[in-house]
Amino acid sequence: MLKIWGRKNSNNVRKVLWCAEELGLPYERIDAGGAFGVVNDPAFRAKNPNGLVPLIEDGDFLLWESNAIVRYLCARHGEGSLLPDLLTQRASADRWMDWMSTSFVDPFRTVFWGLVRTSEAERDLPAIQAAVARCNELLAIPARALETQPFLSGERLGMGDIPLGSFIYGWFEMPIERQPRPALEAWYERLKQRRAYRDGVMTELT
Incomplete structure (x- = not known):
C-alpha cells in the first residue's frame, strides 16, 4: 500500500493527499514533521535526506518533493483523469x-x-x-x-x-x-x- 509521510496541516502534504483521494488510491498516512518530529530521525533521513514532508513509499520506490509526487501519481494512476491526454x-x-x-x-x-x-x-x-x-x-x-x-x-x-x-x-x-x-x-x-x-x-x- 502507498505510504504518505506527513502531517495533515502541511500545505505540501495536502497536495499529495488530495491527489491520492482524487485517484481513489488506498494509502496509509504517517504523521511526520512539525509537532510530530520524525523528520530528523536517521531512519527518515535515510529515506529523505532533505528531512521534509511529504515523502511517499510506493513499494520499494521512495519519492520526495510534493510536485514530483503529484506528477508521479498522476502518471502512474491518472491516465484519463488527472493526467492530461495531450x-x-x-x-x-x-x-x-x-x-x-x-x-x-x-x-x-x-x-x-x-x-x-x-x-x-x-x-x-x-x-x-x-x-x-x-x-x-x-x-x-x-x-x-x-x-x-x-x-x-x-x-x-x-x-x-x-x-x-x-x-x-x-x-x-x-x-x-x-x-x-x-x-x-x-x-x-x-x-x-x-x-x-x-x-x-x-x-x-x-
Whole structure:
C-alpha cells in the first residue's frame, strides 16, 4: 500500500493527499514533521535526506518533493483523469505547477506563517500586508486563465490544479483583504464541491 509521510496541516502534504483521494488510491498516512518530529530521525533521513514532508513509499520506490509526487501519481494512476491526454496540455499543467512553486509560494508563506503560525504579539504586520498585496497581484494571472475555462488544467480538473488548489484553501479562509477575483472564487467553489478536496485539503489551518 502507498505510504504518505506527513502531517495533515502541511500545505505540501495536502497536495499529495488530495491527489491520492482524487485517484481513489488506498494509502496509509504517517504523521511526520512539525509537532510530530520524525523528520530528523536517521531512519527518515535515510529515506529523505532533505528531512521534509511529504515523502511517499510506493513499494520499494521512495519519492520526495510534493510536485514530483503529484506528477508521479498522476502518471502512474491518472491516465484519463488527472493526467492530461495531450503533450501540450501536460506542458500547460507543468507550467501552473512550477508557477505556484516559483512565484506564489514565497509571499503566501509570509502571510500564512505570519497569521496562522505566529502569535499576534510577534506578527510583522508590514511584511504580512506587503505579502498579501503581492499575492493579490499574482492571483490575477490564474484568475485570467479561469475566465475562459473551469479549471487551470482545462475543461476538467487535472494535475495542474492541485498545487495552487491546495494553497488557495488557506488564502480564502484566512482573515485577509482579498481583491475580488470572480473566476478564481468560482474555481475555489468548484473545488469545494469535490469530496476528495474536502478530505485531502480542507482540514484545520494550524
